[in-house]
Amino acid sequence: MSNLNPDTNREFDVIGKRIPKLDAAQKAMGRAEYIQDIKLPGMLFGKILYCKYAHASIVKIDTSKARALAGVHAVLTGQDVPKKMKMGFYKDNPPIKKGKVCSFRDEVAAVAAISPEIAKKALDLIEIEYEELPGIFDPEKAMEKDSPLVHEYHKSNVLKLPWKLHYGDVEKAEKESDFVVEEKFTTQWVTHCCLGTSGAIALFDSNDNLTIHTNTQIPSLAQKDFLESLKAMGLENKRVRVIKPIIGGGFGSKLDTYAYEHIAILLAYACRKPVKIMFDRVEEFKATSTRQPTVIYIKQGCDKNGKLTFRDMRMILDNGAYTSWGATTPSVMMMPITSLYRVDNVKYNAKCVYTNNTYSQAMRGYGNPQATFAIESTLDMLAQKAGIDRVEIRRLNRNQPGDVTPQGFKISSCGLSECIDEVEKELTIDGPKEKGIGTGIASLIHVGGGARIYKSDGCGAILKMDDYGKVDIFTGGTDMGQGLDNITAQIVAEELGLFVEDINVVHSDTDVCPWDVGAHASRSTFVAGNAALGAAKKVKETILEYGSKLLDADPKNLVLKDRTIFVLDDPEKSMPIDKLLRKAHFSPQGKMLMADFFYDPDNENMGKEFKGNMSVTYAFGAHGVKVKVDEETGKVKVLDYVAAHDVGRAINPLLLEGQVYGGVVMGLGYALTEEVVTKDGQNMNANFRDYKLFTAKDAIRIKAPVVETYDEYGPFGAKGIGEPGCVPTAPAIANAIYDAVGVRIFDLPITPEKVLAALKEKKSATTKI
Amino acid sequence: MRLPKFNYLGPKTLDEALDLLDTYKDDAKILAGGTDLLVRMKKGLLKPKVLISLKALNELSYIKKQSGFIKIGARTPLADIIDSDLIQKEAKALFQACKKIGAISIQHFRGTIGGNILQDNRCHHYNQSDFHRSGRQACHKDGGKICYAREEADRCNSTCQSDGATALMALGADITLVSKSNERTIDLADFYTTDGIMPHACESNELLKEIIIPVFGAHSSYQRLAYRSAIDYPIVCAGVLLKPSLKNEIAEARIVVGAMGRSPLFLAQISSSLKGKKLNDTIAFKKAADASMDSSATFAVHNVGATLEYRCSMVSQMVFQALEQTAETIKA
């Protein structure tokens, strides 16, 4: 580990320690309760009927037979959904569709019954007459004038979204460039594949207040969505309580609310009983959202020395039939486009286009992997054209602390250069070549200190201490397996001189936890961490105040350590913290120690020109990979992988490595094997056999060197690391394949057949010459 | 995901099982390991009224060598085959094939060799959920008149992706089928109907009892291509058998290509073209491999994931690798 800041050599008791995940033992024993495991008294089972066409008018729905079936409590169709009940930020998605359907995942009816079997049987009894309409599945074709419209009322398939920026003068810079590369890239649909499928249980109390147990990464924003649904249902001024069970994987999939959650609410209200909707694996594949697929046109140039002169990118995004966060991924794509390496002249525009395909959502990296694939692939091509070493061009153009990028990002700390060093240390990028073996490198920038894409980027924390020296901290942040519970506990324990086991982290219930914008943008360690730290500091102040009285010492001379408060220059003078707490409590006008803190980072909303310091700090990294390409089959084998990340400070190296390893392998799937295969809008591989995740047998050893830059704004110097691991994987692989066998693949995933076809084409081109 | 209702019958002897099979015929399915059958039932591809379990029939689980033949009971778990020195030495292609099937916890302990041979043909248009299939006209295999894999095809083009069958056919295996009133032993190659809907020539009252592999001084190899190292069916596979003469020439050859057609494809003509060739005649191997590609390409349709072009070109690769590997073993 390299440490760039000599002032940070302070010894910590808890920070920087490999403390196992706090809930790991529960999980290892099979005691953790996921939504799958929760049963409520009197609970009914909801099921959703999906449509059978990618695009069709609903001529007639007859639910009478389903209603007549014994055990059925409610049957809903689009007619039963209040007009204003619509999901997504574009508000184009009613939870049950009416009049027409626009994709295979469209919900057309829902049932609640006393058993899942009866609910399924009831669905089979619903008779629907459709009139098929011509579908449109290619976003570029959907932009053509005479293309069928997905939503007639929208008048165009192109969404009215503002993704456009131009800084500097790209046209001029292009003219003045010595070398220019221009290419087209395409990226596919991939999906989160959380091992625990989606589900929710909704129930109303006698005053029509809603409680919903649901898998979510955004308890507070989900609460807002559900409140809006209640309002649409005519339930004004009601309360919504969101309870999040332990989540079987998130990765962005739970960043928006889904139709099944709103349907569970409608059914629960119709029956006045708890209703549970639980997805099976096929439903999980077909009815949850994917990573945003893209068509990318890119032009990049440099001068004769290799200095980047401009970057010009245009994208077309298949929006699918409805709009969720996938359509906003350009806001994050802008980050690598404007700010990965120093480049003064940048232009970008993206169009999101309605099609009759599935719609996309947030997924780890949020658009960054797509953009970085194009940027880092063409950077290698540019280096080759300019005759400059691949590593050298990256060093030459690297971001540096103090930079302000064209988009207005203020780079506070930056370990990109050190990350490249680490990659080179672990892997010889430009060594002697063996046949079929090659290396590749690619870098990344990502938000590491929050991301102000909502009105608030804040997170609240409430901390209370009991008479025994134990802490309960209620955080707005969400743990979904990544380890925010540990980060919170470690920060609080360090600050208050306690042990991690003294800290109970509550992060699962909007009735008791304060507001947070959600577990996204790799923001939780930074934002929720700072919130917890803020609350701990406030309590610490009170402890020191009491300590100063009880120990008769200057508060500045007091230290909290090992559950004890003592005087720094007279350590004999000390008191156990729990004793201090009791003394504070059981005295006249007694006091229990509590504090709250709301941390909203000092970052900026991007204005109309998309300028502003979106994040307080930025995370950097570089990945290096060595591959072997089988020239007979086109199969690519990863031999060695190095993922070096600037993390500010590693609060918990064990969990940090877990984020990097997991991110890299998710990135490898994106690069090599994963794809949601569709045929005219229909998902054709909705199972783990045909959707090719890496198996343990395909697993590789990964080196994950950590670069600590100690960010001045991060809690104990930390930055976010949730997403970066999967960002530069695909271009690193593509660059390594080119290095190995001289073919470049522009279309993800890089399957053996694409490699082989490219090799054949190359061979025939050489023979012609 | 729940199974549809059925009655479970657990005969204690083979005769009892055959009696039951004779009574229920098409209403019954034989349950061995269940790793293929139960998945199909969960997807609603099959709705048998009864399952006749072979659980108690230990008499169908054995691997033995008997007068020049290896005999394998149909209910033998794949794990036993992988662990068998006899199979490793004398029927290497089968060993290699079984090792590649599924994943250890799924197929190896539960999956049986009989089940692997009898696994139904697959097609990514057919192996879908109930609901997916209900949203369109039924395909041939689903009882309809359409093929989604090949436009205007008047028959089902599903593909046999059995690793075991491809290897066994290369080994020249026979199989024994028994019913209440009859027992017959046939060449495995004759077991296939070339009908994608009902790929196996097995009467509804018949049960696969035994696999018989001749041992006659030949060597074999099995090669397959899949995207992953586990939980994957082959997108192309090849089994090869070569018997050397005293002069170290090829006295007999068998090339079988799997995962391309409705059954494993035994390429008799191409196989015999190798007769008399030297064991190090790579040019002859390459020629045979290319011919195998041309020959099997006519059977294949785009229905198991990878593109058809790719799968075809990989036939040549797999056959060539299998030939080379077999020749290497002989030389060693």
Added chain:
Amino acid sequence: MATNISFLLNGDKISYEIKDHWTLLHLLREEMGLIGTKEGCGNGECGACTVIVDKLAINSCLYLAIDADEKIIETIEGLASTDGTLHPLQQSFVDNGGIQCGFCSPGMIMSSKALLDENPKAGHEEIKHALAGNICRCTGYVQILDSVEAARDKGGQNE
């Protein structure tokens, strides 16, 4: 049809009236309330439902409950000691970061246990092979493999 079966579950003798079409997973989870065994796919493709039957790791979603008659069955609930001490494999998964979201963990641990019970010296490749049917989306398998290797190297000293 209903049938009565008896089996040994985590050392306890159990007698249960089951239906023919129940899977072992259904019996454990839905009927007996043993939520530790997870359903990730229902088709034997993910391994979340792995339990040990007569020393072999199997997918309980493709194993009929009726076939559990007379068998010795181990599930994740049976691994820790009654005094709360974790099984060395469980402890190793905890200590080495083998658990993130935790949904694959019970199955992963059961597959590992079946392997190490059979072969306490299993090598890296053997471990990868034994876990090939257990899908994990969080860890990239790195720390899971570390966990199993660390447990193997300790050789059950915690027991």
